[in-house]
Structure formats: C-alpha cells, structure tokens
Amino acid sequence: MRSVILTLSPVLLSATLSAQGVFSNKTQVILEKVIQDYPNHFYNIKGELISQALQTSRYKSTLQLPGAESTVITVSSGSQSSDWSCVVLETKNFAEARERFAAIYGQLSNSIITTGGQKTFILSGQYDAPTEVRKSTTIVFSLLPGVGEMKKVRVELTLRQVQDGWKIELSVEDKDEAQGALTSN
Numbered sequence: 001m002r003s004v005i006l007t008l009s010p011v012l013l014s015a016t017l018s019a020q021g022v023f024s025n026k027t028q029v030i031l032e033k034v035i036q037d038y039p040n041h042f043y044n045i046k047g048e049l050i051s052q053a054l055q056t057s058r059y060k061s062t063l064q065l066p067g068a069e070s071t072v073i074t075v076s077s078g079s080q081s082s083d084w085s086c087v088v089l090e091t092k093n094f095a096e097a098r099e100r101f102a103a104i105y106g107q108l109s110n111s112i113i114t115t116g117g118q119k120t121f122i123l124s125g126q127y128d129a130p131t132e133v134r135k136s137t138t139i140v141f142s143l144l145p146g147v148g149e150m151k152k153v154r155v156e157l158t159l160r161q162v163q164d165g166w167k168i169e170l171s172v173e174d175k176d177e178a179q180g181a182l183t184s185n
Helices: 002-020 026-036 094-108 148-152
Strands: 046-052 056-061 070-076 081-091 112-114 120-124 136-144 153-162 165-174 182-184
Touching (some): 026 094, 026 112, 026 153, 026 165, 081 094, 094 136, 094 165, 148 153
Antiparallel strands (some): 046 056, 056 070, 070 081, 081 165, 112 120, 120 136, 136 153, 136 182
16 A cells, blocks of 8 residues: 555656646756656757767757757767757856856756656755856756666756856766766866
C-alpha cells in the first residue's frame, strides 16, 4: 500500500500543481521538452548543422528559451554524449545578469518535469547568490527521484564573467561526479 501511495504521489502532485498553474512558465516548458528528448540525444530538437570537427558536431536547436541569444546541441561521436546549451544573456551590467540569473533559477527550481511514460520528476538545485568578485557561479539541478537513465541528467545554470561582461548559460547534459553549486574566483 505504501509503495502505491509513493508511486501515485508525484503524479497527483504534478496534476495539482499543473492545474493551479504554479510552475507554468515558458522557461520551464521549453526545458521540460529538452529533458524529454535527452534519452534520444536531442535528436528530435536538432536543427541545422552549424559546424563539424573530427568527432564533434554542433547543431542549432529547434527549441530556444524566450529571449535567448543562441541555443546549440553538441554531439560527440567519440564519447557517445550530447548536450543542449543555451546562452540566455550576455551583458556588461553585473546587476542585470545577477537579476536574470535569480529569475531563471526561480522559474526552474522545484519545477515538475514529466517525461516519457508520464514519469514525474522534480527539478532540484541549491541556490548560490552570485557576487561580482567571483568569476563564475554554477547551480547544478538534478531530477528527483533520480531513477533510470534520467538520473544521469544534469541541468546547469551558470553565470560567468567573459572578457568585459557577463554571460548566463543553461545546459542539459550527462551528469558527472560533481554535484551542487560551484563557484570559482
């Protein structure tokens, strides 16, 4: 009985939250579609070929966050891996970058993600406030509960200093050993 309740709880929670519109925003909707295509190495959202090297091909993505500057899918034939990466904002103004970073985190944190077979996950990541003295801040999101091949999904939100400004990127890729919020000086 307990396992039935635990199995149905995420589905009921998802239906309740969706009905209330708690997590309905365009950023979350696009990210959900990207994550749904993760098991296919983003095949269904791959657009035209941008560049090709020895074992790496880069494609435009057919899915892009609202207001994003560019969205690319990188496929590596050598390691059989692929990732989806979106440049959300490039600006010289740190305060603007910090605000947008926090807003995107707010749109994604604790979002309900439904994948194939109607499995429901919660996107979870610990917020770390960026400061101008750090060169980068990265928040790593995981899908909870981490089961099946979806436990390998790693969603990263990064704010980093580039030349004379700041760049925010959102990416979906295979998870490695590092977890949590990352910062560098």
